[in-house]
Amino acid sequence: MSVAAVVTVSVLDGPLPAHVPSALGEGVGAVVLFEGVVRGSEGDRTIDALEYEVYEPMASRELGLLASELLATHGVLAMHVWHSCGRVPVGQCSFRLEVWSAHRVEGLRATDEFIHRMKRDVPIWKRAVESAG
Amino acid sequence: MTREATAYTAVMEVQVRLFGPSADALGAAHVTVRVEGEVTCLSLRKALGRDIPALTPYLDAGRFAVNHAFARESQRIRPGDEVALIAMVSGG
Numbered sequence: 001m002s003v004a005a006v007v008t009v010s011v012l013d014g015p016l017p018a019h020v021p022s023a024l025g026e027g028v029g030a031v032v033l034f035e036g037v038v039r040g041s042e043g044d045r046t047i048d049a050l051e052y053e054v055y056e057p058m059a060s061r062e063l064g065l066l067a068s069e070l071l072a073t074h075g076v077l078a079m080h081v082w083h084s085c086g087r088v089p090v091g092q093c094s095f096r097l098e099v100w101s102a103h104r105v106e107g108l109r110a111t112d113e114f115i116h117r118m119k120r121d122v123p124i125w126k127r128a129v130e131s132a133g
Numbered sequence: 134m135t136r137e138a139t140a141y142t143a144v145m146e147v148q149v150r151l152f153g154p155s156a157d158a159l160g161a162a163h164v165t166v167r168v169e170g171e172v173t174c175l176s177l178r179k180a181l182g183r184d185i186p187a188l189t190p191y192l193d194a195g196r197f198a199v200n201h202a203f204a205r206e207s208q209r210i211r212p213g214d215e216v217a218l219i220a221m222v223s224g225g
Contacts (some may be wrong), residue, residue, distance in 0.1 A: 036225050052224070053152055055217060058201035059224075083224060095225045115225060123198070123217070124224030128157030 006078045009020040009060050015092035016082050028077055028100045032107040034115065036095035038088050042128040052094060054085040055123035064123045066114060074110040076101040081114075083124065145172050147210060149181065150217040155191035162190070168210075174199070175206040177216070188218075195220025 019033065038050045059073040067079035078100040097114055101107035118124075148165045156162055168180045174197045181188050197204050198217045210216060 054203075054224075055150075055152055055198075058198055058217070061201060101137070118224065119225050121203075121222065122224050123152065123219045123222055125221070126223050127153075127157075 001083060001084070007064055007071060007080075008078075009063045009067065009081045011054055011056065011060055011063075011083050011085055013086045014084060015088045016084055016096055019098075022050065022080075022098075024079075024100065027102060029102045030104040030107045032094075032097075032099040032101070032104070032111045034097045034111055035093045037093055038090050040090045045128065045133045047090065047128045048119055048131050049086050049087050049089045049129040050094065051127045051129055052083070052085045053125045053127070054083070056085075058085070059123050063118065066122070070110045070114055073099075074106045074113070076106050076110045079110065079114065085124075087129065142169050144169050145210075145212065145214055147177055147180075149174060149177070149197075151191075152216070152217070153218070153223065154184050154221050155188065155195070155218055158187055158191070159185070172210045173206065174208050174210065176212060178206070181218075191218060191220040 024031065037056050040046060063081050063083065067081055071079055076099055080098040082096040091130040097111060099107045135177055144167050146167055150163045151159055151161060164185055166180045166184050168176050170176065178192055179195065182192055195218050198219050199208055199210060199214050201215065204222050
């Protein structure tokens, strides 16, 4: 079974649920999984959470356009994107990218470029929620 | 009877949605500005900079989206369009 090139985008309220691996096709030789987790500090401040503001439907559209572009330019087989909106406590996952490719090199490159450009172009903002103490 | 021609300059009020640091700085989720003549992203940018100086750093760093898509500076804005200032994003 070969894998058709595919992009999926999901924007979910709150922390992302635990990752569930997908069934892979024969063409896939590498899976790159990146998860962004909320740190307990922002600079020298201790925080409780990050609050994500997501401009929809533009954010989902831009995530999908970016993934589709990189799918073509890097020759990867699939890009699956999840991003949180709203409040995500420290230690919880707020962003996940899963890239399927035939070989590791294109998967790693696509992952790095996706994250770099998402942080530059996609209309999502985060605010730190500082600890009360 | 002689009639004198009167020149009228069209004026349009444009509401611009704000997010993140720009919304925090202005204390508002949107601003409204009057733009004379042909309304494009460029003329909107100039009107916002002139009327709302506090927005200047976000205008310098940002792009406009019209109806949920990034727009060129030459893009015309029509009544009913949803306009947003996209600046200093920080997802991930």
